[in-house]
Amino acid sequence: MTLLEVRSLSKSFGGVVAVAGVSFSIQQGQICALIGPNGAGKTTMFNVITGIYQPDSGQVYFEDRLISGFKPHQIAGLGITRTFQNLQIFENMTVRENVMLGRHVLTKTGLFSAALGLPASRRENRACRRLAGDFLAQVGLADRADEPSANLPFGQQRLLEIARAMALEPKLLLLDEPAAGLPGGETRELEQVILRLRDQGTSILLVEHDMETVMNLADNIVVMDFGYKIAEGGPAKIQKDPQVLKAYLGEEDSDA
Amino acid sequence: MSQDRVRRRRFIKTAFPVLLTLSLLLLPLFNDSSYVLSTLVFIGIYSIVTISLCLLMGYAGQISLGHAAFYGMGAYGSAILTVKFGLNPWLALLAAAAFTALVAWAIGIPTLKLKEHYLALATLGFGVIVYIIFTQETAWTGGPSGLSGIPYLSLGQLTFNNDLSYYYLVWAAVLFTIYLSSNIVNSRIGRALRAIHGSETAAEAMGVNTAAYKLQIFVLSAIFASIAGSLYSHYITMINPSPFGFRMSIEFVLMAVVGGIASIWGPLVGVSVVIFLTQLLRDLIPLLLPNAGGEMELVAFGLILSVIMIFMPEGLFRGLMDRWDNPVRYRKAKAPLPSSLWEEDES
Amino acid sequence: MDPGQLLQLLIAGLVLGVIYALIAVGFITVYNVTGIINFAQGEFVMLGAMLAVTLHKYNLPLPLIILIAVAAMAVTGMLMQRLAIRPAKSASLVTFIIISIGISIALRGAALLIWGTNPYTLPAFSNQAGLEWLGAHIQVQSLWIMAITLMAFAGLFYFFEKTYPGKAVKACVINPNAAELMGINPQSMSLLAFAIAGGMGALAGVVITPITLASYDMGLMFGLKGFVAAVLGGLTSVPGALVGGVLLGVLESLGAGYISSGYKDALAFLILVLILFVKPDGLLGKIRGNRV
Numbered sequence: 001m002t003l004l005e006v007r008s009l010s011k012s013f014g015g016v017v018a019v020a021g022v023s024f025s026i027q028q029g030q031i032c033a034l035i036g037p038n039g040a041g042k043t044t045m046f047n048v049i050t051g052i053y054q055p056d057s058g059q060v061y062f063e064d065r066l067i068s069g070f071k072p073h074q075i076a077g078l079g080i081t082r083t084f085q086n087l088q089i090f091e092n093m094t095v096r097e098n099v100m101l102g103r104h105v106l107t108k109t110g111l112f113s114a115a116l117g118l119p120a121s122r123r124e125n126r127a128c129r130r131l132a133g134d135f136l137a138q139v140g141l142a143d144r145a146d147e148p149s150a151n152l153p154f155g156q157q158r159l160l161e162i163a164r165a166m167a168l169e170p171k172l173l174l175l176d177e178p179a180a181g182l183p184g185g186e187t188r189e190l191e192q193v194i195l196r197l198r199d200q201g202t203s204i205l206l207v208e209h210d211m212e213t214v215m216n217l218a219d220n221i222v223v224m225d226f227g228y229k230i231a232e233g234g235p236a237k238i239q240k241d242p243q244v245l246k247a248y249l250g251e252e253d254s255d256a
Numbered sequence: 257m258s259q260d261r262v263r264r265r266r267f268i269k270t271a272f273p274v275l276l277t278l279s280l281l282l283l284p285l286f287n288d289s290s291y292v293l294s295t296l297v298f299i300g301i302y303s304i305v306t307i308s309l310c311l312l313m314g315y316a317g318q319i320s321l322g323h324a325a326f327y328g329m330g331a332y333g334s335a336i337l338t339v340k341f342g343l344n345p346w347l348a349l350l351a352a353a354a355f356t357a358l359v360a361w362a363i364g365i366p367t368l369k370l371k372e373h374y375l376a377l378a379t380l381g382f383g384v385i386v387y388i389i390f391t392q393e394t395a396w397t398g399g400p401s402g403l404s405g406i407p408y409l410s411l412g413q414l415t416f417n418n419d420l421s422y423y424y425l426v427w428a429a430v431l432f433t434i435y436l437s438s439n440i441v442n443s444r445i446g447r448a449l450r451a452i453h454g455s456e457t458a459a460e461a462m463g464v465n466t467a468a469y470k471l472q473i474f475v476l477s478a479i480f481a482s483i484a485g486s487l488y489s490h491y492i493t494m495i496n497p498s499p500f501g502f503r504m505s506i507e508f509v510l511m512a513v514v515g516g517i518a519s520i521w522g523p524l525v526g527v528s529v530v531i532f533l534t535q536l537l538r539d540l541i542p543l544l545l546p547n548a549g550g551e552m553e554l555v556a557f558g559l560i561l562s563v564i565m566i567f568m569p570e571g572l573f574r575g576l577m578d579r580w581d582n583p584v585r586y587r588k589a590k591a592p593l594p595s596s597l598w599e600e601d602e603s
Numbered sequence: 604m605d606p607g608q609l610l611q612l613l614i615a616g617l618v619l620g621v622i623y624a625l626i627a628v629g630f631i632t633v634y635n636v637t638g639i640i641n642f643a644q645g646e647f648v649m650l651g652a653m654l655a656v657t658l659h660k661y662n663l664p665l666p667l668i669i670l671i672a673v674a675a676m677a678v679t680g681m682l683m684q685r686l687a688i689r690p691a692k693s694a695s696l697v698t699f700i701i702i703s704i705g706i707s708i709a710l711r712g713a714a715l716l717i718w719g720t721n722p723y724t725l726p727a728f729s730n731q732a733g734l735e736w737l738g739a740h741i742q743v744q745s746l747w748i749m750a751i752t753l754m755a756f757a758g759l760f761y762f763f764e765k766t767y768p769g770k771a772v773k774a775c776v777i778n779p780n781a782a783e784l785m786g787i788n789p790q791s792m793s794l795l796a797f798a799i800a801g802g803m804g805a806l807a808g809v810v811i812t813p814i815t816l817a818s819y820d821m822g823l824m825f826g827l828k829g830f831v832a833a834v835l836g837g838l839t840s841v842p843g844a845l846v847g848g849v850l851l852g853v854l855e856s857l858g859a860g861y862i863s864s865g866y867k868d869a870l871a872f873l874i875l876v877l878i879l880f881v882k883p884d885g886l887l888g889k890i891r892g893n894r895v
Contacts (some may be wrong), residue, residue: 050461051460052457052460071460071465072457072460072461073460073461073463073464073465073466076460076461076462076463077463081461081462081463082461084457084458084461088455088457088458088461089454089455089458090450090451090454090455090458090459091454092450092453092454092518093447093450093451093454097447097450100447101447101448101451101462101464102462103444104444104447104448104451104462104463104464105462105463107444108444109443109444109445110445111440111445111472111476114439114440114443114444114445115436115437115439115440115445116436116439117435117439121439121443121444124444125442125443125444128444164462165462168462313697319697321700366880367879367880370879370883372696373634373640373696374834374879374883376640376696376700377830377834377875377879378875378879378880380827380872381831381872381873381875381879382872382876384827384868384869384872385869385872385873388865388866388868388869388872389869391865392863392865392866392869502823502827506704509697509700509701510701510704510705513697513698513701517697554708554709554711554712554715555708555709555712555713555716556709556712557708557709557712558704558705558706558707558708558709558710558711558712559705559709560705561701561702561704561705561708562687562702562705562706562709565691565694565698565701565702565705566687566690566691566694566702567690569691569694569695569698
């Protein structure tokens with residue numbers, strides 16, 4: 001079934017068109033990749049889907065429900081979350097606490113109950129700690145759970161962001177260039193983590209420049225350039241699409 | 257983390273509050289001079305405000321340069337309701353806190369949308385406006401001369417009309433404030449607040465309603481400050497606007513930051529250090545520079561403050577604790593060590 | 604109220620406004636080059652004023668007094684940058700605010716030590732009786748203030764537009780990273796910014812003293828109001844300082860005249876709060892976008 005549908009979405013900033021009339025959809029259980037040269041509008045697309053920006057025109061539907069116009073935390077509450085291209089871990093918290101924060105929408109202790117230290121609050125807290133440990137184990141960070149997150153090397157911080165997102169048990173996970181800056185070995189490990197996520201029932205929308213990763217993971221690929229969608233299809237089809245090749249490699253007779 | 261360190265931390269975390277409570281309970285047996293007790297009363301009252309400021313600044317990452325306004329609203333609220341309307345002091349305290357909460361809620365909605373220095377400015381402006389209202393609305397507040405004849409608090413047969421009883425009252429309140437704040441910090445709410453401080457964008461993406469939480473903690477910190485103000489009123493029984501202006505707001509921020517804003521015990525340290533430093537300078541300077549007057553303390557105070565902030569910006573409590581406990585990690589850390597290393601409940 | 608009185612209020616507001624504008628320039632320059640809100644700015648104003656008072660007692664000629672006061676506070680500003688700001692490296696905003704507050708406390712204490720609590724005055728810069736214009740009486744000092752301040756602004760304009768150091772400072776304002784890549788040293792620029800803040804603050808203090816007196820605690824209010832003026836004008840430019848300052852001065856003067864002089868200080872802060880809610884980038888500020 002269709003999990004996410006983007007319909008004729010457009011977004012401009014000042015006079016600059018970032019996304020122009022793009023439509024695509026993601027099926028449940030799929031890994032969909034969004035690729036394109038720099039400036040194609042991929043991160044803007046992410047930001048619109050997650051509610052950071054409102055579209056100028058067009059809609060976003062999630063499980064057949066209109067979500068464009070919702071605030072980011074509301075969209076997270078529906079089961080959509082993301083990682084960030086420029087890493088937004090909480091450096092003022094430990095590794096474990098970062099992941100515990102991921103459980104926020106699935107827990108319910110309020111200010112009053114928390115302040116008084118009521119048993120329900122403490123119980124929920126303990127359960128949350130344990131669960132966080134489990135998610136960390138899935139990405140291989142269990143042994144560093146109680147360290148300051150700022151001390152982790154870059155690649156592990158990326159995994160931490162993913163573990164944090166996993167803790168939300170999202171239906172749809174948006175990954176913004178998760179492999180950026182990772183050496184080859186770690187990239188392959190990352191791919192395994194992502195595949196495992198998909199197998200556990202999380203659908204994934206992936207922005208990525210590493211073509212090998214994209215081809216290894218994606219069921220469906222959407223290609224953007226200058227804000228427009230220029231191609232869509234499976235890996236085999238996209239690899240041969242002339243529009244795609246032109247966008248990435250430029251015209252054959254250009255003077256580069 | 258090594259088992260040793262875990263055990264040592266756990267020991268300190270339980271021992272420290274117990275030791276503190278015991279010392280506070282027993283102190284008057286050793287020294288019940290009015291001077292010492294009243295100093296400790298003030299340390300307690302200021303600590304309540306400072307702890308609330310730490311929740312707002314250190315955990316949620318916001319700034320308030322106008323917190324003396326909430327402190328003053330509690331003080332004047334209690335004073336006006338008891339002196340002019342004869343209301344029971346405890347009811348007046350609650351009513352003043354409720355009113356302050358309402359004002360904080362109303363101000364907070366537009367103000368907390370601002371960031372950093374704009375937020376600092378807006379809170380500063382608000383604080384000055386409230387102070388000016390205190391000085392101008394003479395019919396209500398008594399203007400620059402203020403109000404006097406504020407009645408004492410009492411509980412059954414016990415009237416809190418001397419230093420000793422007030423000392424216990426205030427410190428009971430402080431310990432309760434610490435209990436509440438510490439619980440908040442270690443909870444889902446505390447994590448949400450710290451997430452907002454760490455990265456508001458990521459917090460939103462993980463489902464934290466940042467606007468709502470910032471408002472909640474702003475209102476809560478205003479309520480704490482208001483209660484502290486009420487306690488102040490019923491202690492000195494006469495008030496005027498001067499402790500509720502910009503200087504006091506800054507002094508609260510100072511005390512919070514000197515102690516360490518990202519901790520619950522830090523404020524206690526900060527308040528104590530600032531107050532003792534002021535008193536120490538008052539005693540010491542005349543010895544070192546016989547002809548210098550009170551002004552020299554100001555100079556020394558300002559300089560010492562700046563030096564602390566330059567070299568230990570995370571505050572004295574965290575700065576010293578981290579250096580003692582984690583010397584290697586402290587030097588290697590790229591960001592201030594998370595407060596939870598000292599406070600997180602590891603059950 | 605008759606037009607003469609209105610005009611009088613407007614002129615008083617204008618005079619006050621250009622003073623606020625001078626103080627605002629100090630804030631704006633430091634903020635744009637370093638990102639710091641300098642809470643000691645008001646004390647530069649105060650110290651400049653007090654220094655001028657003392658120099659006057661030694662019967663120095665007025666132009667020399669102004670020169671020395673401005674230079675001394677420019678040096679003080681630089682000392683503050685070198686000793687208090689630079690060692691703190693890249694601390695957080697709150698830390699820098701506290702540091703500058705600590706310095707302002709120390710400076711105020713020093714002033715208290717040297718000059719005591721008495722208010723002091725300077726005679727007006729010349730002896731004429733002032734002039735009557737359309738029913739308003741204009742003090743001669745007001746004319747001096749306008750003249751000197753406008754010359755100062757002209758000098759600032761020349762500095763920022765035509766001289767290399769000035770253009771370097773401007774470059775830091777517009778794009779600090781590019782400026783650094785072009786070989787401009789941010790620490791030198793920071794030093795220069797604090798020097799300007801000190802000098803302009805001192806100038807404001809000296810010229811206003813004949814009208815409003817000088818005392819050791821005048822710095823706080825002047826600093827805060829200069830700050831409001833800076834925010835009003837957009838915190839990004841020198842013309843903005845002028846616009847913000849004049850607007851604030853005029854509004855304050857009219858408010859004191861028509862509403863109540865007790866609340867006139869509150870008016871400045873009410874304006875501040877309203878501007879922050881409605882248009883935080885001020886009247887001339889540019890909207891800065893945020894790329895996620």
